[in-house]
Amino acid sequence: MSDNNVIDVLIPLHASGATVAMLLGAWNLRRNPKGDRPHRLAGRVWVVAMYWTILSSFFIKELTPGHFSWIHGLSAFTFVTLSIGLWAAVTHRVETHRRFMTGSYFGLLGAFAGAVAVPSRDIPQWLVHEPLRLTLAAAACLLVAAAVVVTVRHRRAAKPAAPADS
Template sequence: MSDNSVIGVLIPLHASGATVALLLGAWNLRRNPKGDRPHRLVGRVWVVAMYWTVISSFFIKELTPGRFSWIHGLSIFTFVTLSIGLWAAVTHRVQTHRRFMTGSYFGLLGAFAGAVAVPARDIPQWLVHEPARLALGAAACLLVAAAVITVSRRRRAARPTSNAART
């Protein structure tokens, strides 16, 4: 497989991970209560999608062929903020967790704006030249996010609420 064909697969997978993270992050930030089972399950999938997006970005070097660019610096920054937010959740530092995860999400929003606002980037190009493929990819991301949210809600509903309900 040539470098171009690897990049041809990697960029859509990178964009898909970012899109799923964008959808799940919005859901988790908007809903209340925070910290319950659905929040934690959706948050775990969001963290995996975010780490995938960050790590995969280091293999994409289209802006400066063969070299890292300033965007990779933002990826390093996001990796750090995401890791601090995850550490804060595991150690029950709620305020720190909230700040770092919210910041990581808004950074993702900024990256998304940059990916769609620059006409030469892949997403605007796909919109013009391959709209059906872009729509199919977006629909797949919506389905994945909806499935994660549905599973998180069902797990909560299926769990007994008291010891009396278990006997």
């Protein structure tokens, strides 16, 4: 497989990971309570989607062919902030976790804005030249995120009830 073919597959997978992360991040930030089982399970999927998006970005070098760009610096920064937020969750540092994960999410939104605001980038080009394919890909990402939400909510509802006193 040539480098161009790899990039042709990698960029949509990168964008899909970012889209799933945007959807799950929004759901997890908006819902209450925080820290319960659904929050943690959806958060785990969000972290995997974020790490995929970050790591895959290092193989995309379209802005400066063959070289890293300033965007890769933002990816490295996000890798650090996401890792600190994950470490904070594991070590029960709730406020640090909240700040770093929220910051990582808003950084993701900023990256999305940059990806759609520049007409020569792939998403605006797909919108113009392949709107059905873009719509189907977005719908697939929405279905993945919805499946995660339904699954984590169902797992909470399926939790066995405490034994009744006799």
